[in-house]
Amino acid sequence: MNAKTPSRLEKILRAGHLAVTSECGPPRGSDIGHLAAKAEAIRRHVDAINVTDNQTSVCRLCSLAACIRLKLMGLEPVLQMVVRDRNRIALQSDILGAASFDIHNILCLSGDHQRFGDHAQGQNVFDLDSMQLLQTVRRMRDEGRFLGGDPIERPPAMFVGAAANPFADPFEIRVPRLAKKIAAGAEFIQTQCIYNVERFERWMQGVRDRGLHEKAFILAGVTPLKSAGMARYMKNKVPGMDVPEEVVKRMAGVPKDRQAEEGIAICIETLQRLKEVPGVAGFHIMAIEWEERVPEIVERAGLAPRPAVA
Amino acid sequence: MIVAERKPIEEILPWLEGVRSVLVLGCNECVTVCEAGGKKEVGLLASALRMVFAQQGREVNVGERTLERQCDPEYLDELRDSIDAYDAVVSLACGVGIQFTAERYPSKAVYPGVNTCFMGAALERGVWAERCQGCGQCLLALTGAVCPVARCAKRLFNGPCGGSTAGKCEIGPDVECAWQRIIDRLKALGRLADYETLIPVKDWSKDRAGGPRKVVREDVRS
Known part of the structure; x- marks a missing residue:
């Protein structure tokens, strides 16, 4: 398959390499130096870097500005865009803004509800949903038109992605939901973090049964656990997250000062198991405020060096 | 009411x-x-x-x-x-x-x-729940007569978000996931395949977004 955009991530995936992406969260202020340093630390170990968009509804420096910074550093950003905070005018406007800096990847998301964040009394927008945003970006790119129908001069050339959560309910529509996102225009998928590999494998079986892995690139998501407390929190408090009891037990079974190492070890083992799952096209490593460990995870999982593409 | x-x-x-x-x-x-x-x-x-x-x-x-x-x-x-x-x-x-x-x-x-x-109904004595937001363009035919505009915290038109857990919404264990309800209804109606039909971008001009609304019926006007 020929690449449809200048995206490096797209080229790597279409060349048949297992891709590796990671992500950085922007700061809660206007000093972007820390984010630049986090991104610099993983430069040679990942193919692209997602920049989150006010994740968990906590107000932060905008994803677009942070993506521009990464782009100016010669990195490959993935612009995360949630439909919670902006209507169709603002969404399309920001897509053009990103395109003007040749940002070539976008991840279309709903966004966590604002009640999780620091502005729980705010209004939410949800003018479009994440699938309709996928359709919108594809229309802008492929037809060169705004949602309203008017033509766009120099349309955005973006590789279009979506998220999938194999662990949310109802389980029976998790594969149909992926099919729907692909029908809406998703070309790559980044999944929720995987701790329950068996359940993920069951989902992938359903994905393969419908040939969906041939229609979009599935990047399996992982997040290294820092502590037994984090494992318990993810298990009990994060909606749509599936952390099996044996993972919590394994983390709790080692002394506190070695739990971080255990978390890294679990993450690497998970990646190695996921490499064997047919239809997985790559990995999305979400090391939350722990980006400095990403190079080691990539190396120990046998995913280094990263391929060069023209 | x-x-x-x-x-x-x-x-x-x-x-x-x-x-x-x-x-x-x-x-x-x-x-x-x-x-x-x-x-x-x-x-x-x-x-x-x-x-x-x-x-x-x-x-x-x-x-x-x-x-x-x-x-x-x-x-x-x-x-x-x-x-x-x-x-x-x-x-x-x-x-x-x-x-x-x-x-x-x-x-x-x-x-x-x-x-x-809100516009809602009594679930039991002393408990009332929202069912309609008067968006001006009813989509209930597509969603098994469960409204995602009024009952999904993100008013999603194309399925549950990743936060749906055991039939509950991510915003809290007391809130039902509207999309779980929609899926259950479609299944009961033998129409689960309809879930994969993409619901297009909504015309919010018929909602409050379009400004204060009025219904004029010339045929019944005095």
Whole structure:
């Protein structure tokens, strides 16, 4: 398959390499130096870097500005865009803004509800949903038109992605939901973090049964656990997250000062198991405020060096 | 029905500083059914106000009246002969009735005695839940007669978000996931395959986004 955009991530995936992406969260202020340093630390170990968009509804420096910074550093950003905070005018406007800096990847998301964040009394927008945003970006790119129908001069050339959560309910529509996102225009998928590999494998079986892995690139998501407390929190408090009891037990079974190492070890083992799952096209490593460990995870999982593409 | 909740008296009292007579005005429709602004609640608020005024040593005439509807000029006209006896009105109707009363009697101060919450229905005695937001373009045919606009916290049109867990919404264990309900309904109807039909971008111009709305029926207009 020929690449449809200048995206490096797209080229790597279409060349048949297992891709590796990671992500950085922007700061809660206007000093972007820390984010630049986090991104610099993983430069040679990942193919692209997602920049989150006010994740968990906590107000932060905008994803677009942070993506521009990464782009100016010669990195490959993935612009995360949630439909919670902006209507169709603002969404399309920001897509053009990103395109003007040749940002070539976008991840279309709903966004966590604002009640999780620091502005729980705010209004939410949800003018479009994440699938309709996928359709919108594809229309802008492929037809060169705004949602309203008017033509766009120099349309955005973006590789279009979506998220999938194999662990949310109802389980029976998790594969149909992926099919729907692909029908809406998703070309790559980044999944929720995987701790329950068996359940993920069951989902992938359903994905393969419908040939969906041939229609979009599935990047399996992982997040290294820092502590037994984090494992318990993810298990009990994060909606749509599936952390099996044996993972919590394994983390709790080692002394506190070695739990971080255990978390890294679990993450690497998970990646190695996921490499064997047919239809997985790559990995999305979400090391939350722990980006400095990403190079080691990539190396120990046998995913280094990263391929060069023209 | 339109569901409302009574405002705490502490919120109402400052508006009534200096008044010598106030009419507590109920409505016999929705707010009676949801027990926020019918004859019974008019009596309760009026008694509570009289007690407070007595404690304050104020002589305030507190009148009580409940109209058939406050959203209908015909019934509002029933106040024409008596309303001048009052300095202010505390309306226990929904936001519609409060405004209609004020429009009918432009020189009268009209204050809200309830918070108007939503269009909904009783799940059981004392529990009311939202079902409709009046978006102006009903999509219930596509979603097994469960509304994602009113019942999904993100009003998603194409399926549950990643936060749906065991039938509950990510915003809290007391909130049902609308999309779980939609999927259950489609399954019961043998129409689960319909889930994969993409629901297109919504025309929100028929919603409040398009500005204040009006329905005009020339055929029934007098």
